[in-house]
Amino acid sequence: MNTKTHISSLFFIAVMAISCCSKKAIVDDETDTKTTTTVKETTFDATGYTEGRIVHSQSEGDCEWVIQLKDGSFIEAIQMDEKFLKDGTDIWIKYTPQRRMQRCDKASPVGITEMVLKE
Numbered sequence: 001m002n003t004k005t006h007i008s009s010l011f012f013i014a015v016m017a018i019s020c021c022s023k024k025a026i027v028d029d030e031t032d033t034k035t036t037t038t039v040k041e042t043t044f045d046a047t048g049y050t051e052g053r054i055v056h057s058q059s060e061g062d063c064e065w066v067i068q069l070k071d072g073s074f075i076e077a078i079q080m081d082e083k084f085l086k087d088g089t090d091i092w093i094k095y096t097p098q099r100r101m102q103r104c105d106k107a108s109p110v111g112i113t114e115m116v117l118k119e
Helices: 001-034
Strands: 050-056 066-068 074-078 090-097 108-117
Touching: none
Parallel strands: 074 108
Antiparallel strands: 050 066, 050 090, 066 074, 090 108
């Protein structure tokens, strides 16, 4: 009976170790899919994305880089990849509003979930 308990315990530990390793690989795959890419509009599914344009400003009280949405409102991205920092760049964006103080006069703070160059 004691030997069966030890074998069962070792089997359980092995299964748990394998399970943990496979979960880590899934998380790594998810982070790889969130990388920024350039896609042509004909093959891009814009479901869930908002259309926008990168705007550079040097005005007093404005953030240096903001995103102007299609409806004319402005958002301030907490973090933005440097390859997007070009005035007039058209993008597709998924974002979540952030509950923090605004640093800019005209833009609301957001966290970027995904950002794709629009061609």
